[in-house]
Amino acid sequence: MPNDSKRINGPDATVPYSIYTNLNSESSELLIKNQLQFRVDKRKHNEFRKMFIRIGVVSQAKGSAYVEMGQTRVICSVFDPREIPNKAQYSTQGELFCEFKFAPFASCKRKGHQQDAEEKEYSLIMQRALEPAVCRHEFPNFQVDIYALVLDNDGSALSTAIMAASLALANASVPMFGIVTAVTVVIYDDLFIIDPTYKEEALCLKTIKKLKPVNHGIIMQAMLSQHDQISEFFLTGSMDINFVNSSIDILSKTSNEIYPVLQEALRKSILKMIKKKNQQEK
Amino acid sequence: MAEIPLSLAEKTFILHGIDADFRNDGRSRTHYRCMELETKLMDQVHGSARLRIGNTDVLVGVKVEIDTPYPDSPGDGKLEFFVDCSANATPSFEGRGGENLANEISNVLALAYQSPDAMDLTQLSILPHKKCWKLFVDILILECGGNLFDAVAIAVKAALYSTEIPKVKCATLDGGEADIALSDDTYESVKLDTTNFPILVSLYKIGDSCVVDPTSEEEMCSSASIVISVMPNGRISSIVKMGYGSVHPTTLSKTLDMGTKVGIELNNEIISALKREDELGLNREIIGFLR
Amino acid sequence: MESQYKTIHPAKYLRDHFASNIRPDGREFMSFRPVSVCVGSITKADGSALVKIGNTTVVCGIKAELACPKAESPDCGFIVPNVELAPLSSPKFRPGPPSEESQCISKLIEKILINSEAIDLKSLCIHKDKLAWVLYCDIISLDYDGSVIDACTTSLMAALKILTLPTVDYTPETGSIKIDKKNRIHIPLKQLAICTTFAIFDNQLLITDPTEDEEKHSLSTINIVFNEDDMCFVHKSGGIPVSQNLFSTCIIKAKNHGNQVRKLILAAVNCKT
Numbered sequence A: 001m002p003n004d005s006k007r008i009n010g011p012d013a014t015v016p017y018s019i020y021t022n023l024n025s026e027s028s029e030l031l032i033k034n035q036l037q038f039r040v041d042k043r044k045h046n047e048f049r050k051m052f053i054r055i056g057v058v059s060q061a062k063g064s065a066y067v068e069m070g071q072t073r074v075i076c077s078v079f080d081p082r083e084i085p086n087k088a089q090y091s092t093q094g095e096l097f098c099e100f101k102f103a104p105f106a107s108c109k110r111k112g113h114q115q116d117a118e119e120k121e122y123s124l125i126m127q128r129a130l131e132p133a134v135c136r137h138e139f140p141n142f143q144v145d146i147y148a149l150v151l152d153n154d155g156s157a158l159s160t161a162i163m164a165a166s167l168a169l170a171n172a173s174v175p176m177f178g179i180v181t182a183v184t185v186v187i188y189d190d191l192f193i194i195d196p197t198y199k200e201e202a203l204c205l206k207t208i209k210k211l212k213p214v215n216h217g218i219i220m221q222a223m224l225s226q227h228d229q230i231s232e233f234f235l236t237g238s239m240d241i242n243f244v245n246s247s248i249d250i251l252s253k254t255s256n257e258i259y260p261v262l263q264e265a266l267r268k269s270i271l272k273m274i275k276k277k278n279q280q281e282k
Numbered sequence B: 001m002a003e004i005p006l007s008l009a010e011k012t013f014i015l016h017g018i019d020a021d022f023r024n025d026g027r028s029r030t031h032y033r034c035m036e037l038e039t040k041l042m043d044q045v046h047g048s049a050r051l052r053i054g055n056t057d058v059l060v061g062v063k064v065e066i067d068t069p070y071p072d073s074p075g076d077g078k079l080e081f082f083v084d085c086s087a088n089a090t091p092s093f094e095g096r097g098g099e100n101l102a103n104e105i106s107n108v109l110a111l112a113y114q115s116p117d118a119m120d121l122t123q124l125s126i127l128p129h130k131k132c133w134k135l136f137v138d139i140l141i142l143e144c145g146g147n148l149f150d151a152v153a154i155a156v157k158a159a160l161y162s163t164e165i166p167k168v169k170c171a172t173l174d175g176g177e178a179d180i181a182l183s184d185d186t187y188e189s190v191k192l193d194t195t196n197f198p199i200l201v202s203l204y205k206i207g208d209s210c211v212v213d214p215t216s217e218e219e220m221c222s223s224a225s226i227v228i229s230v231m232p233n234g235r236i237s238s239i240v241k242m243g244y245g246s247v248h249p250t251t252l253s254k255t256l257d258m259g260t261k262v263g264i265e266l267n268n269e270i271i272s273a274l275k276r277e278d279e280l281g282l283n284r285e286i287i288g289f290l291r
Numbered sequence C: 001m002e003s004q005y006k007t008i009h010p011a012k013y014l015r016d017h018f019a020s021n022i023r024p025d026g027r028e029f030m031s032f033r034p035v036s037v038c039v040g041s042i043t044k045a046d047g048s049a050l051v052k053i054g055n056t057t058v059v060c061g062i063k064a065e066l067a068c069p070k071a072e073s074p075d076c077g078f079i080v081p082n083v084e085l086a087p088l089s090s091p092k093f094r095p096g097p098p099s100e101e102s103q104c105i106s107k108l109i110e111k112i113l114i115n116s117e118a119i120d121l122k123s124l125c126i127h128k129d130k131l132a133w134v135l136y137c138d139i140i141s142l143d144y145d146g147s148v149i150d151a152c153t154t155s156l157m158a159a160l161k162i163l164t165l166p167t168v169d170y171t172p173e174t175g176s177i178k179i180d181k182k183n184r185i186h187i188p189l190k191q192l193a194i195c196t197t198f199a200i201f202d203n204q205l206l207i208t209d210p211t212e213d214e215e216k217h218s219l220s221t222i223n224i225v226f227n228e229d230d231m232c233f234v235h236k237s238g239g240i241p242v243s244q245n246l247f248s249t250c251i252i253k254a255k256n257h258g259n260q261v262r263k264l265i266l267a268a269v270n271c272k273t
Helices: A029-037 A117-133 A157-171 A198-205 A241-281 B008-019 B099-112 B148-162 B216-220 B249-279 C002-008 C010-019 C100-115 C148-162 C212-217 C244-272
Strands: A014-016 A051-055 A063-069 A072-078 A095-102 A142-152 A180-188 A191-194 A216-224 A229-239 B035-039 B047-053 B056-067 B078-085 B125-127 B131-143 B164-166 B168-174 B177-182 B189-191 B199-206 B209-212 B224-230 B236-243 C035-039 C047-053 C056-067 C078-085 C125-127 C131-143 C164-171 C176-186 C194-201 C205-208 C220-226 C231-236
Touching: A029 A180, A029 A191, A029 A198, A051 A157, A051 A241, A063 A157, A072 A157, A095 A117, A095 A157, A117 A142, A117 A157, A117 A180, A117 A216, A117 A229, A117 B099, A117 B236, A142 A157, A157 A180, A157 A216, A157 A241, A180 A198, A180 A229, A180 A241, A191 A241, A198 A216, A198 A229, A216 A241, A229 A241, A229 B249, A241 B236, A241 B249, B008 B199, B008 B209, B008 B216, B035 B148, B035 B249, B047 B148, B056 B148, B078 B099, B099 B131, B099 B148, B099 B199, B099 B224, B099 B236, B125 B168, B125 B177, B131 B148, B148 B199, B148 B249, B199 B216, B199 B249, B209 B249, B224 B249, B236 B249, C002 C010, C010 C212, C035 C148, C035 C244, C047 C148, C056 C148, C078 C100, C078 C148, C100 C148, C100 C220, C100 C231, C125 C164, C131 C148, C131 C164, C148 C194, C148 C220, C148 C244, C194 C212, C194 C244, C205 C244, C220 C244, C231 C244
Parallel strands: A095 A142, B078 B131, C078 C131
Antiparallel strands: A014 C056, A051 A063, A063 A072, A072 A142, A180 A191, A180 A216, A216 A229, A229 B236, B035 B047, B047 B056, B056 B131, B125 B131, B164 B189, B168 B177, B199 B209, B199 B224, B224 B236, C035 C047, C047 C056, C056 C131, C125 C131, C164 C176, C194 C205, C194 C220, C220 C231
């Protein structure tokens, strides 16, 4: 780790203890498949975890949301539009600035304080997932800052962050075409697993070399459900085209299932706000 | 990407052309421009390639070094991509202008090669837990004339195809320390197994249809594009959406079908071109990148 | 009407409230905001705590790693506290390297940790000169609404209290390390240091537990940290001088408040274990 003069540094070389724990548990293909077939939390394969949503959690931000998807916890806040810094040209469309960050203690392996390549990539994906949903022509030459922080990563962190961000944008009364829902699915040997946990994600990326390639990988799809538009599609792994096409259907269906949950959470937050206002006036 | 100011009339003209499957330069929607590809043009690296497609010019060099493997994947080698957008390519790359684009390209490449189906990193292992090969793939964008993703991916594949890794004569563990001896003969080398290396196909949605290999002008007319990495056997190793627009699920499916078809064809063409170049032998004339 | 007044004349808005012996959020001068502590909620961390003081929210997560001890102190482990004032917690902060303020708070927290002697670094050593624990304590602000140092110390202490480490089986001859994840042990925490923040305004007006708006307009702040019975750290930022009388009141207040928060932490930890 490079020495960071602005922080308190530990010793030069430290190793996570987890590398010493499962030295001889070489996972066999059968075991992986078994673990994925019967999920630890007894969910069906097309079932997403219970969600917990709170809107308006950060008092200092214009809009904010906290979303729990099982054990995955993400907090996101949005601030007032400000002029795009260091820009000479006038841009007719407003911009979104997204920062996606894992808290250092959020993952199995400790993350550094600076954004790493993965986090930068996720920030860009978040930006692209949200841009089609925001009426950017309403605030030309301004940018809206969106910060998402993953406090606990138990899989599907990116899709949870995108949903938190879209709720935070709505909470900040940024004009939008609709709410973005995002779903992650992992695939292992023709098995679709919606909303994977951290362990399931890791299993699907770790493949066993076989003569015939097996379908495996992760797909994240962000959607504007009420307009039936895909705002972001992100796939890694290896699979054939028919498989990808059928997963688009499944992902869209799940998005449509999640959408009312987000809508209800927003509705409740607005009712609460009105109630509070009425009380104050009294 | 490089901004080219286009008037509304110009955009409409391009759009109508694409609707009629007859583009400004006479191509159909699935046609690529002519490509020039040359490998092994630089002596100081282990593998190199240069690709020119239309006005886009890309140079790729592959360097090989010995490194220690990551503790969580002790039996694998390492592969790293680095993209440099030269300020010569287009004025908007001056200073740190090209940095975002460069990051994006290297990320997409890393994703495309991530699956063990696409690139088997175990072939880069020398001694598990101790030593492995690390491939540095350096990509220099010399000129930017649209469709950077596809151009870079083809050049990378060609460069990796031409890469020669020194042969390891013996690798033993000596009291916990790795002891490695390389072959004395510099011509004795190992080639990478490139059968499954993917290429990228970007499909730009313009109007109601998608086109491959857009020129810079056509890129300006597109609000969304899909970058698909296709392996020679037709499997997909990554998909990324670019641009600020959104797409309908059925459009996405159709686009993916089209992309895979184009990708398989393109892969075949490139492999046969590389084979033809090999047949020319060691004494062929090298044109190089400075013409 | 009130919100406009607040935006246009923030300082006067505050002064007018003070003139009628009340604070903008309806508290009296010497009262505290409600404190809540939630421990062990982050599954991926070895120890974690979320602390809320009114709106102010801070989360602390501890990740333990292994390292070789330093040559000058071969029987000591490491503890590395860092405070991150996340850009999501306030419009004041921007992404990038830590601001001066967050560097100051990090340093302050480190000093509090050392001075309170809460943890004995020797208890983090596994094998002399060979292997020791490194506790990375990352404290992140989620909502920045004043008295952040109080929240940071409380969350750090609560996280250390709930922290468990796996047992290590180290063979010095071969250097082999075996770790039993199931069998986890607590680290003895000798003290629970609690910090209390005070803000001072004109005419030696003293308020406890200031919010961000109050802190911003205050002339000076005092932080007092108490272990059970002894004061272990005091910090008064520059600004105006403070009378001895006032300072004594602060100390008494800080001690009482510290005892209450300490009880709260212990109750939260007992609930969990």
